[in-house]
Amino acid sequence: MAFKIISSQCTACSACEPECPNNAIREKDGTFIIKPEKCTECIGYFDDPQCVAVCPVDDTCVIDNSYPRYVAA
Amino acid sequence: MDNHAGEVSATADQARSIDQIMQQVAEHKGCGTSSEGGKASCGSSGGPEDMDPAIWEKVKNHPCYSEEAHHHFARMHVAVAPACNIQCNYCNRKYDCANESRPGVVSEKLTPEQAAKKVLAVASTIPQMTVLGIAGPGDPLANPEKTFKTFELVAQTAPDIKLCVSTNGLALPEHVERLSQYNIDHVTITINMVDPEVGQHIYPWIFYKNKRWKGIDAARILHEHQMRGLEMLTERGILCKVNSVMIPGINDQHLVEVNKAVKSRGAFLHNIMPLISAPEHGTVFGLNGQRGPTAQELKALQDSCEGEMNMMRHCRQCRADAVGLLGEDHSAEFTTEKIEAMDVNYDLEGRKAYQEAVEQERQATVAAKQAELADLEAEFSDVKILIAVATKGHGRVNEHFGHAQEFQIYELSTEGSKFVGHRRVDLYCQGGYGEEDSLQTVIRAINDCVAVFVAKIGGCPKADLQAAGIDPVDKYAHEFIEQSAVKYFKDYLAKIKSGEIQHVVRGDADIRQGAYIAA
Numbered sequence: 001m002a003f004k005i006i007s008s009q010c011t012a013c014s015a016c017e018p019e020c021p022n023n024a025i026r027e028k029d030g031t032f033i034i035k036p037e038k039c040t041e042c043i044g045y046f047d048d049p050q051c052v053a054v055c056p057v058d059d060t061c062v063i064d065n066s067y068p069r070y071v072a073a
Numbered sequence: 074m075d076n077h078a079g080e081v082s083a084t085a086d087q088a089r090s091i092d093q094i095m096q097q098v099a100e101h102k103g104c105g106t107s108s109e110g111g112k113a114s115c116g117s118s119g120g121p122e123d124m125d126p127a128i129w130e131k132v133k134n135h136p137c138y139s140e141e142a143h144h145h146f147a148r149m150h151v152a153v154a155p156a157c158n159i160q161c162n163y164c165n166r167k168y169d170c171a172n173e174s175r176p177g178v179v180s181e182k183l184t185p186e187q188a189a190k191k192v193l194a195v196a197s198t199i200p201q202m203t204v205l206g207i208a209g210p211g212d213p214l215a216n217p218e219k220t221f222k223t224f225e226l227v228a229q230t231a232p233d234i235k236l237c238v239s240t241n242g243l244a245l246p247e248h249v250e251r252l253s254q255y256n257i258d259h260v261t262i263t264i265n266m267v268d269p270e271v272g273q274h275i276y277p278w279i280f281y282k283n284k285r286w287k288g289i290d291a292a293r294i295l296h297e298h299q300m301r302g303l304e305m306l307t308e309r310g311i312l313c314k315v316n317s318v319m320i321p322g323i324n325d326q327h328l329v330e331v332n333k334a335v336k337s338r339g340a341f342l343h344n345i346m347p348l349i350s351a352p353e354h355g356t357v358f359g360l361n362g363q364r365g366p367t368a369q370e371l372k373a374l375q376d377s378c379e380g381e382m383n384m385m386r387h388c389r390q391c392r393a394d395a396v397g398l399l400g401e402d403h404s405a406e407f408t409t410e411k412i413e414a415m416d417v418n419y420d421l422e423g424r425k426a427y428q429e430a431v432e433q434e435r436q437a438t439v440a441a442k443q444a445e446l447a448d449l450e451a452e453f454s455d456v457k458i459l460i461a462v463a464t465k466g467h468g469r470v471n472e473h474f475g476h477a478q479e480f481q482i483y484e485l486s487t488e489g490s491k492f493v494g495h496r497r498v499d500l501y502c503q504g505g506y507g508e509e510d511s512l513q514t515v516i517r518a519i520n521d522c523v524a525v526f527v528a529k530i531g532g533c534p535k536a537d538l539q540a541a542g543i544d545p546v547d548k549y550a551h552e553f554i555e556q557s558a559v560k561y562f563k564d565y566l567a568k569i570k571s572g573e574i575q576h577v578v579r580g581d582a583d584i585r586q587g588a589y590i591a592a
Contacts, residue, residue: 011155012182013156013157013166013211014156014216015157015215056157056167
């Protein structure tokens with residue numbers, strides 16, 4: 001039910017933060033993190049997950065398999 | 074797009090005063106005007122009606138908009154805008170960026186509050202600091218809140234500082250109104266193409282309307298926004314400079330079209346920069362072996378566009394947190410930590426007095442050159458040479474050969490002297506002795522020059538330069554560059570005449586790769 005940010009890849013450019021429709025992204029210790037309980041994978045908002053679409057480094061915002069996929073209510 | 078027939082109602086007096094201003098503008102740019110309808114010989118094809126007298130007021134103390142001002146005035150960038158909305162093949166966000174839209178490396182990101190404090194600290198310490206730019210490290214207009222907050226804070230406390238912004242143009246149309254409200258009178262747009270077919274090879278994707286667009290669609294949207302943004306800015310009287318990255322085989326020929334397109338939409342200045350594509354930067358172009366242009370390829374393109382509009386040749390492709398005169402960097406003196414400890418006292422009057430003194434100095438530079446130009450021999454009208462100059466600024470030959478981090482290049486002909494670019498070199502002399510390898514780097518960087526003007530030079534490099542066919546000249550130490558250059562050129566012509574030397578065309582030169590990191 002969530003995306004996560006690979007912190008070693010994150011450039012801390014902050015592009016994802018304002019794009020997230022759920023306000024699930026914030027800065028922590030020099031990189032950005034996604035709060036999994038807030039992330040909806042943008043389902044219900046946009047066709048593409050916004051953090052993935054705007055991130056300048058490929059394979060940095062990825063599905064966190066430790067959470068089940070989000071299902072729209 | 075010359076419309077010199079316009080303004081029929083202008084009185085003769087008005088026309089004369091505009092001519093005078095044009096002459097003044099041209100002189101300050103380091104070139105005279107010819108008598109043919111006031112057309113500046115340095116490349117402004119526009120008649121007086123193309124150059125509003127107010128423009129001179131806007132550009133005269135702006136190092137990035139006036140070649141002549143860059144010897145005397147400094148600018149700073151604050152890195153408050155890390156996010157970007159497009160991907161360029163010459164930029165790698167993971168390793169910082171190797172090229173223009175966020176050139177080089179940024180040592181630290183700042184909040185708007187930190188940035189405003191830094192601006193005050195720098196402006197109080199460096200009175201010639203007249204311009205604050207926000208150039209990234211991402212795209213300022215992809216970070217509108219941070220960018221505009223910074224401008225707002227600076228305008229409150231340092232109202233004499235000019236504000237400018239550099240953008241890729243994607244988000245420009247939606248922010249033009251706000252830019253004009255914040256009194257931002259200089260905007261730079263990076264435009265590398267006016268044809269999406271070309272653009273798709275430069276921009277792999279853009280982020281627009283909550284979607285990642287790729288290929289030709291991405292390039293088309295970007296192109297449309299750039300053109301609309303440029304038109305909207307010039308309609309509002311905001312001065313626009315266009316930056317283009319020259320990428321051989323991709324957009325080098327096409328940049329002539331770009332030049333025409335931006336000129337017709339009212340851009341004031343065009344800055345064609347060489348691609349930086351070292352493999353270690355990890356950019357697409359760095360990894361796929363895309364080369365940058367040679368010094369002569371770059372100059373040839375700039376020369377061919379110059380008939381259309383003013384060309385900028387003094388760009389240093391500086392970092393998004395650079396501080397100081399172009400080509401020097403004081404950013405290490407103004408880290409957040411040091412600024413926190415500073416007691417900042419903003420002295421508006423002191424700054425004004427300093428800037429007036431600089432104005433007098435620059436007029437003396439122009440006068441000295443004009444006097445020297447008087448009796449250039451017309452019979453050698455086809456002889457053109459390049460010279461390299463080691464300078465610390467103020468328009469004088471005042472740098473030691475071994476300490477020069479760059480050389481300024483002047484083209485000399487019977488038309489006079491013209492600044493045509495600069496060549497960065499690795500510091501040749503470190504710790505007081507020269508190293509052989511770096512001397513070769515310097516020679517390659519100025520290989521197309523006949524002479525190098527220095528304040529001082531050691532015996533060994535002198536001999537090596539002579540062996541490479543470059544004349545090391547230290548007799549103009551601490552004198553005005555352009556006056557000395559014209560003197561040298563007269564001597565050169567006299568020697569050809571007497572048969573003492575033969576004029577030979579020099580070869581090409583290297584453009585140093587890598588982001589500008591001053592020591």
